[in-house]
Amino acid sequence: MTSLATSARVVRALGARSIRQTFRRPQLISPIIVFPTLLLAIQTGGAGAGIELPGFPPVQSFLQFMLAGSMMQSMMLAGNSGGIAFAVDIEMGFTDRLFAAPIPRFAIVLGRLAGTAALGLFASLWFFAIGLIFGAHIEGGVPGALLAMALVTTSAMGVGGIGAAIALRTGSASVVQGLFPLVLVVLFLSSAFFPQALMIEPAKTIAEYNPLSFIVEGVREPIIAGIDATQTLEAVAAIAGLLVFSIVLSARALRHRLRVG
Amino acid sequence: MPAIVVEGLQRAFGEVFAVQGIDIAVDEGEIYGFLGPNGAGKTTTVRMLTTLLLPTGGSASVAGHDVVAEARQVRSSIGVALQEAALDPLMTGRELIRLQATLQGLPPAAGRQRADALLERVDLSDAADRRVGTYSGGMQRRLDLAAALVHSPRVLFLDEPTTGLDPVSRKTIWEEVRELNDEGTTVFLTTQYLEEADQLADNVGIIDSGRIVAEGTPEQLKGEIGNPHVELLVGEGSVTAAEEACRALGKLLPPKDGKRVLLEVEHGAADIPRVVRALDEAGIGVESLELVRPTLDDVFVAKTGYHLEEEESEGEGEATEEPATA
Numbered sequence: 011m012t013s014l015a016t017s018a019r020v021v022r023a024l025g026a027r028s029i030r031q032t033f034r035r036p037q038l039i040s041p042i043i044v045f046p047t048l049l050l051a052i053q054t055g056g057a058g059a060g061i062e063l064p065g066f067p068p069v070q071s072f073l074q075f076m077l078a079g080s081m082m083q084s085m086m087l088a089g090n091s092g093g094i095a096f097a098v099d100i101e102m103g104f105t106d107r108l109f110a111a112p113i114p115r116f117a118i119v120l121g122r123l124a125g126t127a128a129l130g131l132f133a134s135l136w137f138f139a140i141g142l143i144f145g146a147h148i149e150g151g152v153p154g155a156l157l158a159m160a161l162v163t164t165s166a167m168g169v170g171g172i173g174a175a176i177a178l179r180t181g182s183a184s185v186v187q188g189l190f191p192l193v194l195v196v197l198f199l200s201s202a203f204f205p206q207a208l209m210i211e212p213a214k215t216i217a218e219y220n221p222l223s224f225i226v227e228g229v230r231e232p233i234i235a236g237i238d239a240t241q242t243l244e245a246v247a248a249i250a251g252l253l254v255f256s257i258v259l260s261a262r263a264l265r266h267r268l269r270v271g
Numbered sequence: 272m273p274a275i276v277v278e279g280l281q282r283a284f285g286e287v288f289a290v291q292g293i294d295i296a297v298d299e300g301e302i303y304g305f306l307g308p309n310g311a312g313k314t315t316t317v318r319m320l321t322t323l324l325l326p327t328g329g330s331a332s333v334a335g336h337d338v339v340a341e342a343r344q345v346r347s348s349i350g351v352a353l354q355e356a357a358l359d360p361l362m363t364g365r366e367l368i369r370l371q372a373t374l375q376g377l378p379p380a381a382g383r384q385r386a387d388a389l390l391e392r393v394d395l396s397d398a399a400d401r402r403v404g405t406y407s408g409g410m411q412r413r414l415d416l417a418a419a420l421v422h423s424p425r426v427l428f429l430d431e432p433t434t435g436l437d438p439v440s441r442k443t444i445w446e447e448v449r450e451l452n453d454e455g456t457t458v459f460l461t462t463q464y465l466e467e468a469d470q471l472a473d474n475v476g477i478i479d480s481g482r483i484v485a486e487g488t489p490e491q492l493k494g495e496i497g498n499p500h501v502e503l504l505v506g507e508g509s510v511t512a513a514e515e516a517c518r519a520l521g522k523l524l525p526p527k528d529g530k531r532v533l534l535e536v537e538h539g540a541a542d543i544p545r546v547v548r549a550l551d552e553a554g555i556g557v558e559s560l561e562l563v564r565p566t567l568d569d570v571f572v573a574k575t576g577y578h579l580e581e582e583e584s585e586g587e588g589e590a591t592e593e594p595a596t597a
Contacts, residue, residue, distance in 0.1 A: 016376050023373040027362065034361040034402075098295035103357030105420070110321050110353075112346040271324030 015083050017117050024108075024121020031095050031130050032088075038095055041087040041190070042129060042137060050140070051081040053203065066206040069234045074146040077137050079157070079202035079229035082222065084133035085166040086193045090186065092126035093173020099182035100267070119260050122174050123167045130166025134159040146233075154232030157242065165249050171256025178263035188225065202226045224248035274299045274334060274426050274457035275320065281328030282315050289315040290328060291481035297459060297474070299425075302452050304472025305461040306567065312481040313461040314354055317430045317590035320459065321351045334425045347375075350419030354430040354461075357415070359573030364395050364414050366419060367403060375422035380586075382421075393447065409440025410437040416447060426457045433467060445471060467566040474565065477574055486572040489567060496565040496573050500524060500535040501546055516553035520545055524569075527578055536562075 032038045050073075058072040069075045099105045108118045138148070138155055148155050177186050198204070198212055200222040209217055217223050228245020231238045275297035280552055282290040290312040297303040305314050305469050307321040320333055321341040327521035331338045334348035358367060368389055372382030389397045393413040394587040403411060412432055419427060429448065448471055452458055462468050468475050477492075501521075505513045510532055514523055517534045520542065523531035536542035539564055552555055563569075573577055 019373055019379075023370055025368060027359075027366070031359070031361055094553060100357070102359075104359050106323055106353055107351075107357050107371070110322055110340055110349070110351045111371075112343050112376065113374055127477065170547075254453055271323065 016237060017114055020113050020117045020122050022123045024113075025124030025128060028092065028095065028122050028125025032129060033124070035038070035095070038091040038154060042091055042133060042259045045087065046080045046083040046133075047136075047140065049083065050076055051216075052136070059104045060061060060204075063208060066205055067207075067234065070147050070149075071143060071145070073144055074234055075205075075230070075232055076203070077141045078226050079197075080137050081134050081158070082180050082200075082202045082226050083132045083197055085162050086169050086197060087190075088126055088129040088133060088166050089169030089171075089173045089187055092122055092129070092170040092178045093186040093189070094183050096122050097177035097181060097221045099200065100177060100181040104107050105146065105267075115266055118270060119120060119171075119174050119178075121171045123260075126170030126173075126176050127163050127167040128198045131159060132165040133166075134162040148233055150232030150236045152239050155235055158229045161242075161245050165202075165225050165252060168249055168252030171253070172209075173255065175225060175259040175263040178260065178267045181267070196220065196222060200226055207245060221248040221252060225252075254255065255268050272299060272335060274301070275303070275331070275459060276314075277320070277331045279329030279330070280316065280319060280331050280488050282312075282319060282324065282328055283327045285395040286480050287418070289318070290326075291479070292400040293483045295476055295480075295483070295486075296459060299457055300452070300455055301473045302448065302471050304459060304468035304475040305459065305478060306468045306475055306571070307461075307478035308463060308464070311478045313478060314430055315481075316478070317353070317428055317461055321349060321428050322346055328457060347422075348425045350422070350456075352412075352415045352419040352422035352427075352429050354434065358411055358562050360375045360401045362403055364390060364403060364406070365399040367414065368418055370419040371421045377422065385421055388408060389420055392420075393417045403530070407440075409443065412440065412444055413435060413447070414446065415446055420451070426459065427451060429458060429460045431461055431463065432462065441467075474558050478570060479490060479575045485570060492567065492570040493565040496569045498535050498537055499539050499562055499564045500533050500569070501543065502556040502563050503532040503534070503546075503550070504530055504560075504562045505532060513555045513557075514552060516549045516555060516592065517546060520549060525572060525577065574593070 031152045032042070052075045054076055060066060061069055061075065062071050105118065109115060110141070141148070150157065173186060176189065180186070199216045200220040201217050202222065205212060206217050206223065225248050228241050230243040273296050273565060275295060277293060277295040279292045279294065280290055281288065281292050293316065294305070302400060305313050305316065305497065315324065319326050320331055322338050322345050323441060325339065333345045336344040336348065338345050362370070368386035369382055372385055378384060390396045393416060394408060395414055395417070398406065398410060406414065416432065420595055432448070433444050436444070445467070448458055448460065450576065460471060472489060474487065475489055475492060476483050487495070503513060510526070511528060513532045517523065517532060520534065521533040524535055534546065536546070543560070543562065547560070
């Protein structure tokens, strides 16, 4: 077996463990599924008439508009939960078991990111299911849904990398957990829950440049209108930037962790 | 060929030296007992030898590979069971061993087979599909040991494998360690327990404040101490008075507690009548009197000036032995 194949098996095994860990620990799965689902229900129920506002993009329903935002929220909290779980591993010494194994050490980070990506995929499936059950149309059809799922999955990996980097750097679950409000700030200062056109300054300008807005729009477009090449490319570019940033950050944090032992 | 060679190994955390230039040689097939109190540098040494921590000076090789330059080869050759068994309470025992098999590069079928065999070996087959969080301390240590053996390592590092365990669980681990050693595995064992080192180790190194203060077989070390000592539990009269009465009969050793007098005597049992007479003449009542042959604790006292057992109880509850300034 080649070294690459062995590393791939390690990443898969660690990813599977990371998913099991999330589903077996309610405090990890709850922010990923329960919280965004409740918020979706509250917002859809309470602000559904918002789609009548001038400047609101043409949508079939508020639920249809909100699906992308809920997926983004779930994906970002999956990244945060992944970081918390990684920090718990460091705190209880489980990462020592991994660092003492004859594997490339970055495979340990990649395993965690693979698990977070899988949770992102699960979250997108969950919200598509909710959308379809409650009557939302997916205008881009199956290809549109697949595109949206791919974008959510890869962006989960990017956000997970930032969580992993902070976990490696600090080794403290409470520090990573403390980022939860920041996740919400980034989310609300994007077009995840409200169209940019209807925002007021300075939120509007911040949302315009917030990379998350590009990803949200890339995910939303196949749901509310159909696949759009420009929106898709902008989302892919934002995700690529996020991935590069988070991988560099986590690689540096890993080096720091190995140096301090 | 030595399984472990350590030369001038150092580790500093900022300005604090946790390990101060130690030398160790462990032969293939040997059990090496690394004895010392909390904070002596045992865990820091193990972390360097298992490639989890970079040394700041000196060199070390394990299974013929340098721990810095050939860290990957070292990791392939060793099994590690660290202090406070690093187990995920949410995994089952079987999942953990299978994950460990994957980490060690075993193909899936071989990994499954090996996991079953190891769970059987450490008597955890019935609990294999339960979450580790439901295991007792002894079961967790056995599982940790099984995980360390998944790739049949040449050298096994056990960092305080029995700390906090009840006597029965402790004996079970000892038996397993002996069996592994009989099969040819070299074992590097850190412990705070004198009895553990005495029972298991072919050679013992005593570390204190980051320095090796004594090394040899348990018998050699005890032989260096030489004479047995009389241990008196004073009933009537003060300990100080008892010490005064005995002073001329031998060498007074540092007391274990406020009630006992420890007197090293040259001729063993033959000296007891003289001790009893001296105490009687001084009007000091004795509740018990015992002739104690040298133990590793005596070696420890002779080399460091204090008892390891005292340090243990004072150090209980310490989470780590790394210096606070690290």
